[in-house]
Amino acid sequence: MTAMEAEFLAWLAERLGPSQRSPVGLRDDAAVLDVGGSEPLVITTDLITDGVHFRLDRDDPRQIGHKALAVNLSDVAAMAARPLCAFVSLLVPARRGLELAQELYEGLLPLAERFGVEVAGGDTNTWSGPLVVNVALIGQATERGPLRRDGAKPGDQLLVTGCFGGSLGGHHLDFVPRVTEALTLHRDFRLHAGVDCSDGLSLDVSRICAASGCGAVIETAEVPIRPAAVALAADASDGCSALEHALSDGEDFELILAVPPDDAARIVRHNSLEVPLTRIGEFVAEPGLWQLAGGERRRLIPCGYEHGIDR
Ligand SMILES: [Mg+2]
Numbered sequence: 001m002t003a004m005e006a007e008f009l010a011w012l013a014e015r016l017g018p019s020q021r022s023p024v025g026l027r028d029d030a031a032v033l034d035v036g037g038s039e040p041l042v043i044t045t046d047l048i049t050d051g052v053h054f055r056l057d058r059d060d061p062r063q064i065g066h067k068a069l070a071v072n073l074s075d076v077a078a079m080a081a082r083p084l085c086a087f088v089s090l091l092v093p094a095r096r097g098l099e100l101a102q103e104l105y106e107g108l109l110p111l112a113e114r115f116g117v118e119v120a121g122g123d124t125n126t127w128s129g130p131l132v133v134n135v136a137l138i139g140q141a142t143e144r145g146p147l148r149r150d151g152a153k154p155g156d157q158l159l160v161t162g163c164f165g166g167s168l169g170g171h172h173l174d175f176v177p178r179v180t181e182a183l184t185l186h187r188d189f190r191l192h193a194g195v196d197c198s199d200g201l202s203l204d205v206s207r208i209c210a211a212s213g214c215g216a217v218i219e220t221a222e223v224p225i226r227p228a229a230v231a232l233a234a235d236a237s238d239g240c241s242a243l244e245h246a247l248s249d250g251e252d253f254e255l256i257l258a259v260p261p262d263d264a265a266r267i268v269r270h271n272s273l274e275v276p277l278t279r280i281g282e283f284v285a286e287p288g289l290w291q292l293a294g295g296e297r298r299r300l301i302p303c304g305y306e307h308g309i310d311r
Contacts, residue, residue, distance in 0.1 A: 001199050001304075009026060012026065013025065013026050013027070019031075021033055021034070024146075024148055024150075027149075027150075027211060028078075028079065028146075028148055028149050028150075028211075029044065029075040029076075029078035029079055029149065029195055029196060030042045030043055030044035030075050030076060030078070030079050030081070030139070030146075031043045031044070032079070032141065032146050032148075038140070039140050039141045039142060039143060039145075040140070040141050040145075040146060041138055041139070041140055041141075042076055042079045042081035042138070042139040042140065042141055042146055043136070043137070043138050043139075044072050044075040044076060044136070044137050044139075045072070045134065045135065045136035045137070046068075046071045046072050046075070046134070046135060047132065047133070047134045048064070048067060048068050048071065048132070048133050048134075049130060049131070049132050049133075050130035050131040050132070051130060053067070053172075054067060054173065056130070056131050059173060060103075060107070060173075061100055061103035061104050061107065062103055062104070062106050062107030063107055063173040063174060064104060064107065064131070064133065064173070065103070065104035065105055065106065065107030065108035065109075065133070066107040066108060066110075066111050066173070066174065067172065067173050067174075068088070068104070068108060068133040068134075068135045069086060069088075069108045069111050069112060069117070069135050069137070070111060070175060070176070070177050070253070071135075071177075071198070071253070072086070072135045072136070072137035073111070073115060073117070073137065073177035073179055074175075074177040074178065074196040074198065074253040075137070075196060075198075076137055076139040076177075076179065077177050077178045077179040077181070077182040077183075077196060077255065078147070078149075078182070078194055078195050078196035078255065079139070079141065079146045079147050079148070079182075079194075080141070080142065080144070080146065080147035080182040080183060080185070080186035080191070080194065081139035081140055081141045081142065081146055081147075082116075082139055082140050082141075082142065082179075082183065083115050083116070083117045083137055083138075083139040083179060084116075084117065084118070084138050084139055084140055085117060085118045085119070085120040085137075085138050086112060086117050086118070086119050086120065086122075086135055086136065086137050086138075087119075087120060087121045087122045087135070087136040087137075087138075088105075088108065088119055088121075088122035088133070088134070088135050089122045089123040089124070089133070089134040089135075089136075090104065090122070090123075090124045090125070090131075090132075090133055090134075091125050091126075091127055091129070091131065091132040091133075091134075092124070092125070092126050092127075092131055093126070093127070093128065093129065093130065093131060094126040094127060094128060097126040100131065101124060104133065108135075115177075115179050117137070120138075142183065142186065142187065144186050144187065147182070147186055147191055147193070147194045148193060148194075148211075149193050149194065149195050149207060149208050149211045149212070150193065150208075150211035150212050150213075151192040151193040151212060151258065152192050152193040152208050152209065152211075152212035152214055152216075152258035152283045153192055153212070153214065153258070153260075153283065154214055154283055154284050154285040155260070155261060155282065155283065155284075156192050156193075156258040156259055156260055156261070156264075156282065156283040157258070157259050157260075157261055157264035157265075157279050157281075157282050157283075158205065158216055158218065158256070158257070158258065158279065158280050158281040158282055158283060159255075159256075159257045159259050159264055159267065159268070159277055159278065159279055159280070160197070160201070160223075160224070160254055160255065160256050160257070160277070160278055160280055161178050161181055161254045161255045161273070161275045161276070161277055162178075162224065162252065162254040162275050162276065163224035163225060163226040163246070163252075163254070163276075164197065164201050164223060164224060164225060164226060164229070164245075164246035164247070164249070164252045164254065165225055165226050165228065165229025165232070165242060165243075165245035165246035165247075165249045165252070166226045166227070166228030166229035166230075166231065166232045166242075166245055166246075166249060167226070167228070167249050167250065167251040167252055168228075168249070168251070169226075169228035169231070169232070170228070171226065171228065171251070171252070172251040172253075175252075175253045177196075177253055178196070178253070178254065178255045178275070180273075181255060181273050181274075181275060182194070182255055184272075184273060185255075185257070185267065185273075189259065189263040189266065189267055190259070190260050190263045191257055191258070191259055191263075192258040192259065192260060193208050193211070193212055193257070193258040194208075194255055194256065194257045194258070195207060195208055195255075195256050196253055196254065196255060196256070197250065197252040197253060197254045197255075197256055198250060198251060198252075198253060199250045199304035200247065200248040200249060200250040200302075200303060200304025201218075201223070201246060201247050201248070201252065201256070202218070202247040202248060202289060202300055202301075202302045202303055202304070203248070203250070203302045203303060203304030204256055204304070205218065205256055205289065205302070206289050206302035208256065208258060208283075209283070209287065209288070209289060212258070212283070213287065214283050214284065214285060214286075214287060215283065215284045215285070215286045215287045215288040215289060215290070216281060216282070216283050216284065216289055216290070217281045217282055217284055217289075217290045217291070217292050217297065218247075218280055218281040218289070218290070218291050218292070218300060219280055219281045219291075219292045219293070220243055220247075220291045220292065220293045221293060222278060222279065222280045222281070223243060223246050223247065223278075223280050224246075224276065224278050224280075225242050225243065225245075225246045226246070226252075229242045229245035229246050229249065230242045232245050233245060247300075247303065248303040248304055250304050258283055264279060289301075289302055
């Protein structure tokens with residue numbers, strides 16, 4: 001999220017006022033809509049644009065189609081909800097409209113099938129501008145309810161799936177959203193809060209803290225770092241360490257969870273998921289974000305991805 005997007009969102013939340021229908025308003029990974037009689041629906045939408053979230057001159061259109069759905073699945077996973085159906089809207093450059101639209105779908109549909117998502121509608125337009133893909137995804141919370149970001153408590157352990165940093169090396173196009181992992185963990189354990197990591201580990205942890213009215217300490221030696229981040233740091237053209245990449249690059253699309261200590265210990269000890277789960281710190285009463293390294297606790301400035309793929 002850029003500074004403009006954050007400012008606009010703050011303005012919009014104020015302008016719209018409190019939501020009558022969604023208890024989380026605009027403040028979570030997805031809207032929660034109680035339709036009566038069954039578990040609430042979980043609804044999210046995400047727009048990806050050529051030159052910002054992918055590059056059509058370099059990336060395979062099938063990967064772009066995959067990403068367009070995957071980023072939405074990641075938000076539904078962050079609510080620990082089951083995805084149901086998608087609405088796909090394409091704004092395609094006219095000169096290769098039909099072929100491009102088909103290729104996008106050839107990347108999107110295998111992922112939809114994998115998670116039982118049906119494409120239920122959408123819209124397609126052509127124009128002279130760059131490719132824009134919008135997906136809206138509808139899911140349903142389980143009987144355990146939606147996993148929100150405002151439930152973290154001091155003493156909760158900070159757990160993450162997978163690893164972080166260097167996503168632009170390719171992970172941002174071909175990642176598998178953590179839908180299965182979120183559903184399994186939410187079913188088998190007590191989870192207090194969760195988000196997916198889209199904008200940067202430190203920034204997304206700080207969002208759980210802000211929503212929950214608490215702080216967090218990240219033990220930096222425990223942060224799982226993606227090999228691509230290590231390679232970026234070795235290249236050193238931007239002077240960032242592998243850890244700095246892991247804390248701030250974003251588009252990791254991993255789960256970040258606040259878990260009560262006994263459940264966290266059991267999760268880490270008996271992890272039966274296909275992805276690693278790591279404890280990287282804990283939530284504390286004092287608001288703010290810290291890093292703990294070599295026994296020393298220092299302020300950590302949350303820092304994240306400003307969308308712009310050309311860097
Ligand atoms: Mg999210």
